[in-house]
Amino acid sequence: MIINGQDEILVSQMEHHSNIVPWQMLCHKKGSRIVPIPINDKGEIILEEYEKLFSPRTKMVAITQVSNVLGTINPIREIVAIAHSHGVCVLVDGAQAAPHLSTDVRELDADFYTLSGHKMYGPTGIGVLYGKKALLDSMPPWQGGGGMIKDVDFDKTVYMDLPYKFEAGTGNIADAVALGTAVDYIEEIGMNNIECHEQELTKYAMEALSAIKGSYTIGNAYNKTSVLSFILDGVSPQKMAELLDSEGIAVRAGHHCAQPVLKHFGLSSTLRASIGLYNTYEDIDALVKGIIKHRYKS
Incomplete structure (x- = not known):
């Protein structure tokens, strides 16, 4: 070739x-x-x-x-x-x-x-x-x-x-x-165990984020895992990331080194929460609570 x-x-x-x-x-x-x-x-x-x-x-x-x-x-x-x-x-x-x-x-x-x-x-x-x-x-x-x-x-x-x-x-x-x-x-943990755990957390997080007024998830494929990109009305991704950081909640804001796909959705930046084998339902609850707390701060 x-x-x-x-x-x-x-x-x-x-x-x-x-x-x-x-x-x-x-x-x-x-x-x-x-x-x-x-x-x-x-x-x-x-x-x-x-x-x-x-x-x-x-x-x-x-x-x-x-x-x-x-x-x-x-x-x-x-x-x-x-x-x-x-x-x-x-x-x-x-x-x-x-x-x-x-x-x-x-x-x-x-x-x-x-x-x-x-x-x-x-x-x-x-x-x-x-x-x-x-x-x-x-x-x-x-x-x-x-x-x-x-x-x-x-x-x-x-x-x-x-x-x-x-x-x-x-x-x-x-x-x-x-x-x-x-x-x-x-x-040692087992890939099947990791996969099932993260799939369950992803589904839980998708449902929790969708319940927040003015929250829009980017990427709603039927078959997906581990990554949640979203935007919020009234606050930039960068500002919300800073506010969540003050709560000890780590998310990323930006183009995530994948600008063509964001341009496809008419965006230049999103928030992204990434789920790993170490995450829990309590982590998702803390993310949602932090977003609601800082929702309209600028």
């Missing part, structure tokens, strides 16, 4: 900037272009429109498993199957999904799957890139250096087999060990 001029990369409207900007940089270099995959007003991929986007120029699909703004859980297996029926590879951004959902990359049939260590309660600056062996075998190293070679001469270099040809220099050993510990922690 080589991307050249006139080729197209399908990228959904709900992507984090980290799954948009690198593709834009590649397209600028190669003369290719990004084609947005549309979503509906609930924040769901429109599968019928997605399939219409494929053409002989389509070379890659890049899509998130779970939106970091909407909480939408995308039907990745179906999305991958459609792409494969057109002979197109799929990269799945699993950063938001890995700490919340049980995932089997083989069952998804993803060609590439990525995740971030810090989203899984591990260290920052480390992550995972999974790829199918045949694809990784066909790819050249992206860095050169020690440890990734079989033989070096001034005429040519022969690279090591997988995974070593992608491991130039001294690896980030300490953070890799720490990430492994974080994975052990999650597995």
Whole structure:
């Protein structure tokens, strides 16, 4: 798979900037272009429109498993199957999904799957890139250096087999060990237990927020988890975040590194409450109480 001029990369409207900007940089270099995959007003991929986007120029699909703004859980297996029926590879951004959902990359049939260590309660600056062996075998190293070679001469270099040809220099050993510990922690609790707990809290929070007058939730997909983005009449997201912070309640305000999806809803900023395995019903009640208390303060 080589991307050249006139080729197209399908990228959904709900992507984090980290799954948009690198593709834009590649397209600028190669003369290719990004084609947005549309979503509906609930924040769901429109599968019928997605399939219409494929053409002989389509070379890659890049899509998130779970939106970091909407909480939408995308039907990745179906999305991958459609792409494969057109002979197109799929990269799945699993950063938001890995700490919340049980995932089997083989069952998804993803060609590439990525995740971030810090989203899984591990260290920052480390992550995972999974790829199918045949694809990784066909790819050249992206860095050169020690440890990734079989033989070096001034005429040519022969690279090591997988995974070593992608491991130039001294690896980030300490953070890799720490990430492994974080994975052990999650597995000890049990992904199914985490998923059920967070799904129940998400449903509870959605109902609680919808009961607040002048509160509007952004992202109401049937299948969603762990993320609640919303706006409030009469107060900016930034101001409400500051007021909630004074109560010891941590939410985020801004564009959440996903401006295209906010623009789809005609917004530049929202409040976002993120639910993790450590959250409780009492945390949701405190959020709602804090919002009501500070509702019309400016």
